[in-house]
Amino acid sequence: MDTVxxxxxxxxxxxxxxxxxxxxxxxxxxxHASFDARELTTRQINLELRRLIYELGVHEVTVRxxxxxxxxxxxxxxxxxxTFEGSLGYFACGLIDGPEVHITGxxxxxxxxxxxxxxxxxxxxxxxxxxxxxxxxDVVIKGQVGARTGIDxxxxxxxxxxxxxxxxxxxxxxxxxxxxxNAGHGLGDSMYDGTLYVGGKVASLGIDCxxxxxxxxxxxxxxxxxxxxxxxxxxxxxxxxCGKKLYNYDSLEPSExxxxx
Amino acid sequence: MCGIAGIIYKNGNxxxxxxxxxxxxxxxxxxxxxxSTGYALYRRPSADLIMRIKLADxxxxxxxxxxxxxxxxxxxxxxxxxxxxxxxxxxDEINEYTIAVALDYDGELKHxxxxxxxxxxxEVLSAGSALEIIKDLGDxxxxxxxxxxxxxIGTHGxxxxxxxxxxxxxxxxxHPYWAYPFSDVAVVHNGQLTNYHQWRRRLERMGHxxxxxxxxxxxxxxxxxxxxxxxxxxxxxxHSLDDLDGVFTYICVSDGALGxxxxxxxxxPLVLYEGDDMVVLASEEMAxxxxxxxxxxxxxxxxxxxxxxxx
Numbered sequence: 001m002d003t004v005x006x007x008x009x010x011x012x013x014x015x016x017x018x019x020x021x022x023x024x025x026x027x028x029x030x031x032h033a034s035f036d037a038r039e040l041t042t043r044q045i046n047l048e049l050r051r052l053i054y055e056l057g058v059h060e061v062t063v064r065x066x067x068x069x070x071x072x073x074x075x076x077x078x079x080x081x082x083t084f085e086g087s088l089g090y091f092a093c094g095l096i097d098g099p100e101v102h103i104t105g106x107x108x109x110x111x112x113x114x115x116x117x118x119x120x121x122x123x124x125x126x127x128x129x130x131x132x133x134x135x136x137x138d139v140v141i142k143g144q145v146g147a148r149t150g151i152d153x154x155x156x157x158x159x160x161x162x163x164x165x166x167x168x169x170x171x172x173x174x175x176x177x178x179x180x181x182n183a184g185h186g187l188g189d190s191m192y193d194g195t196l197y198v199g200g201k202v203a204s205l206g207i208d209c210x211x212x213x214x215x216x217x218x219x220x221x222x223x224x225x226x227x228x229x230x231x232x233x234x235x236x237x238x239x240x241x242c243g244k245k246l247y248n249y250d251s252l253e254p255s256e257x258x259x260x261x
Numbered sequence: 262m263c264g265i266a267g268i269i270y271k272n273g274n275x276x277x278x279x280x281x282x283x284x285x286x287x288x289x290x291x292x293x294x295x296x297s298t299g300y301a302l303y304r305r306p307s308a309d310l311i312m313r314i315k316l317a318d319x320x321x322x323x324x325x326x327x328x329x330x331x332x333x334x335x336x337x338x339x340x341x342x343x344x345x346x347x348x349x350x351x352x353d354e355i356n357e358y359t360i361a362v363a364l365d366y367d368g369e370l371k372h373x374x375x376x377x378x379x380x381x382x383x384e385v386l387s388a389g390s391a392l393e394i395i396k397d398l399g400d401x402x403x404x405x406x407x408x409x410x411x412x413x414i415g416t417h418g419x420x421x422x423x424x425x426x427x428x429x430x431x432x433x434x435x436h437p438y439w440a441y442p443f444s445d446v447a448v449v450h451n452g453q454l455t456n457y458h459q460w461r462r463r464l465e466r467m468g469h470x471x472x473x474x475x476x477x478x479x480x481x482x483x484x485x486x487x488x489x490x491x492x493x494x495x496x497x498x499x500h501s502l503d504d505l506d507g508v509f510t511y512i513c514v515s516d517g518a519l520g521x522x523x524x525x526x527x528x529x530p531l532v533l534y535e536g537d538d539m540v541v542l543a544s545e546e547m548a549x550x551x552x553x554x555x556x557x558x559x560x561x562x563x564x565x566x567x568x569x570x571x572x
Contacts, residue, residue, distance in 0.1 A: 087550070089547050128561060146563070165564065
């Protein structure tokens, strides 16, 4: 008797691509692989990425013509170099742990969501909710970003060379953001902790977000990050932190609390 | 969820591609709304008033009186058009339940539209010298093919793919909405409006009619009311940001302009591309990539933004 449960077949709109196969179209040259994504679906591209990185152990992958498709490069949990030549759609490179990603175009909403570690450099603009719930790693956006960047951020660093939209750093709990341009209304609204640096004008501060005192550690941090990514001399920045009037809570992760005790 | 898109060609470039470009954009956003698809397309203005009239919502199986009812309604519509003082120059049968009527008429648009809609079951989908609204159930490919939009020549247009959240799935509840009775103005919307009932009551007291239960229709009627008070399209759109509650991004068009407005939370997406020969905007960049094959610079407008482009 067959004991294996049948696979779910419910896909009335035909959007899920249940039976997609790995296309295997990449050209592999030693440690580097590249493939054209123009004719591939989202699932095919992600399957191909997984084959190259996990099965073949390739360390550098270039994806050409991603065509702003959604959910590309999601959940890659290995140290590798990924380059997307073009723009990506929503949820680009979310949930990654380790990769060094370079996107030469723009990204849509919710890119680098819940990223654990690694680097993501975006050469152009980004949509709203960039680096939402970021846990670690660096996200560098060379253009402007939409609203609510780093909402619920729990670690890591976001660097924005252009302007940021409203509610940037909303409910941020840890980590840092360096915004070289202007910031929209409600900067750092309801933040618990973490630091926001702003180079331009702030339209308005959110609830319980207050100017912070600049220290040598701030100068060292900003200078170091700018030099790592070759961004030149950092602009004059203003620092904003949580006023701690709204919330009182323990800012340590459970594992860290054990260490302190 | 819903997906919205708009395209306006500058300097008359690309006009021959309007129908196929809109279909490609909307089809690439099918995942945002597979229930119904709609287009508001503008062609070169004609001397006649073009009125697109829906006679029924498509026939139900086993409805033996359907064909008969359509014939009766159509006769009645033609009679009332004449009674309202309009001369019917031609009637184009788009499909069994939609007709496009070319009218020679100089009177008030509301007068003749009300006359037509007094025939039970009929609805004026759009009216104007340049505007044509096409909407039906199914994805963009289905609707585009059924209404033969592949070769549609026009100057600009907007479109919508719908995922119904607030009201029924039928043609009346599909977007775009014509700003009844304002000629050549139409709206598509992505989002939810929370003060719909207040505005609906208010606008009904002012004498406006509603063809559906869909919250998005408020935007079209609201803009029509503001414009009838003498406001420009752009000013009416700016006022809508204060007057309408909820989360929304909408695109509206008139015969000479295309505009977008985004609520103060920037809760609904929109991506913009402004090129030398065209402006394209859509809920997702994928849709823009569907019509432009080279690398381009796109960006998201910020909260409370209103932008208008003219041809």
